[in-house]
Every structure is written in structure tokens, then in C-alpha cells.
Amino acid sequence: xxxxxxxxxxxxxxxxxxxxxxxxxxxxxxxxxxxxxxxxxxxxxxxxxxxxxxxxxxxxxxxxxxxxxxxxxxxxxxxxxxxxxxxxxxxxxxxxxxxxxxxxxxxxxxxxxxxxxxxxxxxxx
Amino acid sequence: xxxxxxxxxxxxxxxxxxxxxxxxxxxxxxxxxxxxxxxxxxxxxxxxxxxxxxxxxxxxxxxxxxxxxxxxxxxxxxxxxxxxxxxxxxxxxxxxxxxxxxxxxxxxxxxxxxxxxxxxxxxxxxxxxxxxxxxxxxxxxx
Numbered sequence: 001x002x003x004x005x006x007x008x009x010x011x012x013x014x015x016x017x018x019x020x021x022x023x024x025x026x027x028x029x030x031x032x033x034x035x036x037x038x039x040x041x042x043x044x045x046x047x048x049x050x051x052x053x054x055x056x057x058x059x060x061x062x063x064x065x066x067x068x069x070x071x072x073x074x075x076x077x078x079x080x081x082x083x084x085x086x087x088x089x090x091x092x093x094x095x096x097x098x099x100x101x102x103x104x105x106x107x108x109x110x111x112x113x114x115x116x117x118x119x120x121x122x123x124x125x
Numbered sequence: 126x127x128x129x130x131x132x133x134x135x136x137x138x139x140x141x142x143x144x145x146x147x148x149x150x151x152x153x154x155x156x157x158x159x160x161x162x163x164x165x166x167x168x169x170x171x172x173x174x175x176x177x178x179x180x181x182x183x184x185x186x187x188x189x190x191x192x193x194x195x196x197x198x199x200x201x202x203x204x205x206x207x208x209x210x211x212x213x214x215x216x217x218x219x220x221x222x223x224x225x226x227x228x229x230x231x232x233x234x235x236x237x238x239x240x241x242x243x244x245x246x247x248x249x250x251x252x253x254x255x256x257x258x259x260x261x262x263x264x265x266x267x
Contacts, residue, residue, distance in 0.1 A: 025205070
């Protein structure tokens, strides 16, 4: 009971922080779709990457500065990152790979074999 | 910059938009105007600079202090593989240089910097002469 209450407080706290969309690059080759997101200041344990109902969602909470520090100048707001995209069919979900390095998340989504272009040989009569 | 990326989106409108990603957040992020953004804090003993430098390694960022001016410069290399179809290009790619005039004299030899998950933190200890000092008040003679 107590635990669930704590959890509620935690999630309420999360909900009260405004969400912004991270800067992203998305590109596609014949074999895969790649998504790259800037998530500076996010420790890996605060990063959630989810695939559900043909949708990919990113949720991330950056670490906040030490409470005892007095802000003097602020360009980086207090927010959490959130963004989601519907995925096309024809991706091999089981082969999706993600890595997180220097605050940058990279998700590589391979296309399934049937989606890849293939050349059809034309027979000579 | 975003105009440019939208133009590219139009250009590659075909496949991706039609059959692929149906965004539920259509708007490009707009929370940053100066890149990379920075915060300054005062923790009593030090000024603290935090700057977002995602995708940059330690060797990609330079810090210099000349008198009371702190300069952070660097470059983010973000080359796309050849021959890919670009759908979104929002992540800033550039060299940057930002200078900040510090409100206190700092001890340059005691400055410490670290990078953590794409966040740069620079501790700038105030010069001893800038630290608050308690002054004993002597007993006046009549």
C-alpha cells in the first residue's frame, strides 16, 4: 500500500514536469531505418524505449542539478523527454538494436527480408 | 534550419510519410534556441556551468579561461551514412563557441570539468578573495 502510494507520488511528479520532444535524426537505407535522439543528461536507467502496438516510444528523464545550487542563468529547462512514432509494417522487431552513448540514443530497425528491394532477373526469350 | 529539414521531408515525402511513420507529435522540438544551451549555478564556493553536449566526446570540447571570460568551444561531427533517405534532420550539427563573463574571479588552476551522458559540468572555484570572510569587530575604546 505504502509502496504503491510512493509510486503514485513519483509518477505524479513525473507528469508535472513538462515533456518536450528531443531533437532527432531519422534516415532510411534499403536494409534498415535508423532513429537517433539527443538525450543529454539522461542516465541510462532513466531511459525507457518501448515497442508496443506498432509504435516506438522514447521516455527519458534528465538528472536535475544539485538542489543546493542556486540557479543564476538558465537556458536548459526542467523537463522530461517524450516522443513516439508509429512504425511501418515490414520491420523485423526482433532484430531492433539500440545503444546509448554520450547522451545519444541510436535505434536501428532492420527491415524484414520481404521488404528489401530485390532485383528480378529478366530471362531472354 | 527547420525550413531546410522540412524541405527535405517534402522531397522524400513518398515512401516514409505515406506508408510509414504517422507522427503523433508532428511539431519539431522548439525548446532550444541557442545551441548548445547552458545553465549557471552558484554553490557558494564555486560557479557551476552545465552545458548540453550530446554526442561529443571529451576531446571534441575545449575550455579556456582568460581573466574572467570562460569560453567553451567544440564541434559535433554527425555525418550520415552515404546513400540514405533522410526523413528528419533536427539534431544541430556545427562547430560552436560560447563565451561567458564570470561574475567572480575564479582560480583557473582549480577548475574541474567532466562529461556525463552528454552533459558537461564545469566547477569554477571562486578566487579566495571572492569568498566571504568574517571580520572580527574590535572593541572600541572611548
